[in-house]
Amino acid sequence: MTAAYEDREWQTALRALESMGLYLASYKRPQLERRLGSFLEREGFPSLERMVSQLRVDRELYRRLHTYLTIHVTEFFRDPPYWEHFRAVVAESPARRWRIWSAGCSWGAEAVTAGLILDQLGRRFEITATDSDAVVLERARRAQYSAVDVAKVPEPYQSQFREVRGQWELVPFKLGSIRFLPHDLVREEAPGQFEMVICRNVIIYFQTEARRRVLRSLDASLVPGGRLFLGATETFLEYRDMGFEVERPSIYRKLPT
Ligand SMILES: C[S@@+](CC[C@H](N)C(=O)[O-])C[C@H]1O[C@@H](n2cnc3c(N)ncnc32)[C@H](O)[C@@H]1O
Structure with a gap:
């Protein structure tokens, strides 16, 4: 599967997010890339870099991103x-x-x-x-x-x-x-x-x-x-x-x- 981001761009973004307390390196990359891609689109960011710099000053955006990246599907008596x-x-x-x-x-x-x-x-x-x-x-x-x-x-x-x-x-x-x-x-x-x-x-x-x-x-x-x-x-x-x-x-x- 082709990665959506160059390795360098991806690692730089992960390190920047980590410095803000968002640790994503543990998650499977293809799925994470897909989620990030649709978050960028939804929030209207032209690039990962632009979103990362906005995250530094926008705590609400950070909360939205965290919630968006983690999948929360659940239900009573699931399975x-x-x-x-x-x-x-x-x-x-x-x-x-x-x-x-x-x-x-x-x-x-x-x-x-x-x-x-x-x-x-x-x-x-x-x-x-x-x-x-x-x-x-x-x-x-x-x-x-x-x-x-x-x-x-x-x-x-x-x-x-x-x-x-x-x-x-x-x-x-x-x-x-x-x-x-x-x-x-x-x-x-x-x-x-x-x-x-x-x-x-x-x-x-x-x-x-x-x-x-x-x-x-x-x-x-x-x-x-x-x-x-x-x-x-x-x-x-x-x-x-x-x-x-x-x-x-x-x-x-x-x-x-
Ligand atoms: C798909 S839900 C599962 C909910 C419930 N356990 C169930 O099976 O119905 C996955 C949950 O794991 C949480 N999660 C993801 N990464 C986590 C982490 N590193 N530490 C703690 N919780 C995490 C997510 O926020 C999400 O609420």
Whole structure:
């Protein structure tokens, strides 16, 4: 595939963006180039260089660019059969209390889905949901959803939402809570120790080395016997070497050492 930018121009732009706190070198380049290209067009910049110099003085543009470059697609109960597996793992486990990290949580649908299931199963839980994008985290903290979003929630959990002036709000959980925090998976240490880490549809965007680094950090954040829940289309071929076994499709159990 031909790159849209000369290597030198690309590396100069990446370094300039990095000096402003936007670290893009970990992401797969072809996809990033496509996203950047359409952002330039949308915002009316004739070149990458012009956009980079405007970014230095325009914080709002920076926020827009960050949000545009990171893909935020998510939904409640995304890939439903996999949430059935999640439910089975929790139901079968003797653990009464779950510390869960939803890493790359976007606007929070995944963390809320986990909370709905845990609450219904009568398990205590604390969910730490993190993302590197400030805009989606603001939305996650508002915990207000559209009717279209809530329509994805299966019937037994619908009563956990109430309509307030045309928006749907989450009724507080009985047995746990979710906190939303800023966190960069590539550049920061894990935010604690967990019985389960849910990191779905995130590592797919990273280049090989960054993906490895992220997997190591997720591993380090799990207690022995803890579970790693990845996306339905994500492969984790190195799971044995890293000391995991497959427990259910997309759910890996960290073997005690
Ligand atoms: C496609 S969404 C996945 C949302 C959710 N996990 C799901 O599967 O429904 C990917 C999320 O990863 C976040 N992300 C991308 N790079 C990240 C990084 N370096 N650190 C933390 N989050 C990141 C994006 O901001 C985005 O919200």
